[in-house]
Amino acid sequence: xxxxxxxxxxxxxxxxxxxxxxxxxxxxxxxxxxxxxxxxxxxxxxxxxxxxxxxxxxxxxxxxxxxxxxxxxxxxxxxxxxxxxxxxxxxxxxxxxxxxxxxxxxxxxxxxxxxxxxxxxxxxxxxxxxxxxxxxxxxxxxxxxxxxxxxxxxxxxxxxxxxxxxxxxxxxxxxxxxxxxxxxxxxxxxxxxxxxxxxxxxxxxxxxxxxxxxxxxxxxxxxxxxxxxxxxxxxxxxxxxxxxxxxxxxxxxxxxxxxxxxxxxxxxxxxxxxxxxxxxxxxxxxxxxxxxxxxxxxxxxxxxxxxxxxxxxxxxxxxxxxxxxxxxxxxxxxxxxxxxxxxxxxxxxxxxxxxxxxxxxxxxxxxxxxxxxxxxxxxxxxxxxxxxxxxxxxxxxxxxxxxxxxxxxxxxxxxxxxxxx
Numbered sequence: 001x002x003x004x005x006x007x008x009x010x011x012x013x014x015x016x017x018x019x020x021x022x023x024x025x026x027x028x029x030x031x032x033x034x035x036x037x038x039x040x041x042x043x044x045x046x047x048x049x050x051x052x053x054x055x056x057x058x059x060x061x062x063x064x065x066x067x068x069x070x071x072x073x074x075x076x077x078x079x080x081x082x083x084x085x086x087x088x089x090x091x092x093x094x095x096x097x098x099x100x101x102x103x104x105x106x107x108x109x110x111x112x113x114x115x116x117x118x119x120x121x122x123x124x125x126x127x128x129x130x131x132x133x134x135x136x137x138x139x140x141x142x143x144x145x146x147x148x149x150x151x152x153x154x155x156x157x158x159x160x161x162x163x164x165x166x167x168x169x170x171x172x173x174x175x176x177x178x179x180x181x182x183x184x185x186x187x188x189x190x191x192x193x194x195x196x197x198x199x200x201x202x203x204x205x206x207x208x209x210x211x212x213x214x215x216x217x218x219x220x221x222x223x224x225x226x227x228x229x230x231x232x233x234x235x236x237x238x239x240x241x242x243x244x245x246x247x248x249x250x251x252x253x254x255x256x257x258x259x260x261x262x263x264x265x266x267x268x269x270x271x272x273x274x275x276x277x278x279x280x281x282x283x284x285x286x287x288x289x290x291x292x293x294x295x296x297x298x299x300x301x302x303x304x305x306x307x308x309x310x311x312x313x314x315x316x317x318x319x320x321x322x323x324x325x326x327x328x329x330x331x332x333x334x335x336x337x338x339x340x341x342x343x344x345x346x347x348x349x350x351x352x353x354x355x356x357x358x359x360x361x362x363x364x365x366x367x368x369x370x371x372x373x374x375x376x377x378x379x380x381x382x383x384x385x386x387x388x389x390x391x392x393x394x395x396x397x398x399x400x401x402x403x404x405x406x407x408x409x410x411x412x413x414x415x416x417x418x419x420x421x
Contacts, residue, residue, distance in 0.1 A: 023297055025076040025266040026069060027279050030090060031056055032271050034083040035111055037146040038134065040175050040213045042204045042280060042333075047086055057273045061289070062093045065269070068293045070100050076127075077102045080279065082271065085112035091120055103127040110157030111150050118160035130169045131158055135177075136184035140397060144177045144216075162193055171198040174226055175216040180395035182226060201226055202325050202345075205333045207282045220347040221381045224355055225390040234356060240322035241358040249363070251316045255308055257338055260327050263305030267297065275301060281329035283338070314364035315341050324349035343367075347378070354382040 033052055034044040045052045057065070069077075077097055084090050085108060097104055110131040121129070133154065135141030141151040161168050170189040174182050182199050189197035201223035205211045218226070228234050251259055262268075262277035269275055274285035275296045286300040315326060326345045328338035335342065350368035353360050360369060367374040384390045 021264060021297075021302070022073040023069070023265065023267055024074060025078070025261075026074050027078040027080060027266070027268040028062075028065075029080050029082065029269065029271045029279060030062075030084050030093065031086050032082040033086045034081060034109070035086065035147065036083070036109055036150055039144055039146065039177065039216050040173055040203045042206050042213060043208075044082060052271070055272045056087070057269075057271065057289075059089045059092055061273065063096050065288065065293060066093075066097050066100055066102075069102075072294060072297065075101070075103055077104045078107065079104065080107040083112060084108055085117065091117070094126075095124060098124050098126075105130065107132075108157075109150075109154060110161075111153040113157030113160055115160060118157075118164055118166075121161070121166055122164040125166055128167045128169060129161060130171055131161075133158075133170050133172050133185050133189070136181040136188055140178050140181050143398075144175060158193070162195070168193075169196045169198070171200065173203065174199050174201040174218055174223070175203060176218060176222075177216055177398060179218060179222060179226070179392070180397050183229065183393055186230075199226060201348075204280055204330065207280065207333070217344075220344065220351050221385065221390060223348050224351045224381070225385050225392050227352060228355055228385055229392045237323060237352055238356045238358075241320060241353055241356060244319050244322050245358070245361075249317045249319055250321055251318070256305070257307050257309055257328050258305055262329075263301050267301055277301070277304065278327075278329055281332055283332045309339060311339060312364075313339060313341050314346075314366045317363040318349075319361045319363065320349050320353045320358065323352040347374070350378050351381055351385075354378055355385050 029043075031052070032043050032045045033047050033049055034041070035047050036044065037046075038044060079090075079094065079097075084106060087093075094104065094106075104126045105128045106126050107130050131154070133141075134144045135151070138151040141154070142148055145151075158168070158170070170185070170193070172178065172182060172185050178185075186197045186199065189195050201218045203213050203217040205213060227237065258277065260278070262281070267275055267277065268279045268281075269288060270279070270282065270285065273288045274282075275288055275293070276282060276285045284304060286296045288296060291300070315321075318324070324345050325348070326342055330342050330345060331338045331340045334344070346366065347368055350360055350366075362369045362371070366372055368378050369375060381390075
């Protein structure tokens with residue numbers, strides 16, 4: 001399940017009675033352990049982290065949870081991590097879910113997939129498998145993953161799944177390390193393999209409060225230049241902007257903190273058996289081991305979902321919410337406050353709008369609107385992108401990969417959940 005944008009659900013969704021809410025989609029994080037050490041990752045832990053392994057839900061606990069999810073009416077599952085195949089019993093958990101009739105998507109980096117796993121998935125195919133590709137060359141891929149040999153193992157996993165005709169998609173997280181190979185990755189996926197490809201420039205801080213991933217985050221100008229390098233994306237942003245401008249600001253009709261789908265038709269379970277609104281929101285979680293899924297869904301999670309806003313921000317009257325990735329979880333991770341707008345996302349949203357030719361109506365004290373201190377900066381960036389002065393196909397790789405994770409200036413931050421995990 002992809003992260004839902006802040007204005008993705010219409011206001012009538014918020015008017016449903018609590019008894020009508022069914023968790024149709026559930027994300028299950030089976031582990032945070034991973035064989036890769038990606039510089040941008042928000043939750044990876046070493047494969048040999050025994051403390052993390054011991055805290056993970058057992059296979060039997062997963063089985064009981066799946067039984068309860070069936071009773072609750074859920075039918076879409078996402079299995080994610082960490083790396084799902086880091087758990088030696090993952091295929092047993094997966095098979096139990098398949099036999100229960102769930103439609104299942106698997107998120108994996110592909111590096112642990114071997115012939116035995118690929119053959120098994122061919123026998124018990126999921127609805128979709130999404131592999132994250134971190135570069136089109138070994139040098140770039142392993143500069144981001146920090147693990148020698150990981151590039152070849154990823155390509156092997158892709159090849160094994162493709163050979164068996166499994167429903168494969170590729171995607172990437174665009175960073176300052178691999179941005180120059182996003183076009184080549186797209187060509188590899190779409191032209192050589194014939195599979196869907198998506199690139200996302202949104203990099204979050206880690207859920208343990210470290211801001212280190214932001215050291216490899218693209219600039220707003222780079223994010224939007226990548227967006228606009230694909231004609232279908234540019235057309236889609238125009239469509240979204242037109243829809244937004246034809247309607248009232250979505251958040252103006254809602255008085256709750258949350259306006260996404262979390263807690264309405266979906267929720268997440270982390271590796272340690274804690275329910276939350278979504279996978280990246282870990283500031284407030286509820287133990288499934290202590291209370292059970294149904295009780296938490298109908299009680300604690302609905303109370304969190306119904307929590308009222310405490311103040312008015314510039315997001316409330318914003319008319320370009322479909323161009324923005326802002327949500328309470330982003331505010332929580334980046335600012336330590338669910339209700340605090342993330343300036344990076346606001347910058348990206350305004351730049352997207354201006355680049356596709358949309359005049360953004362003013363919506364409060366916003367630096368990027370007309371009269372704001374950064375309005376002209378956005379206008380100049382948009383002109384550079386439209387004129388191809390910022391040309392993604394001419395980008396080159398970084399001359400030197402800095403020791404980002406050892407840089408003390410980027411490892412502190414304010415997600416507000418330190419000490420809870």
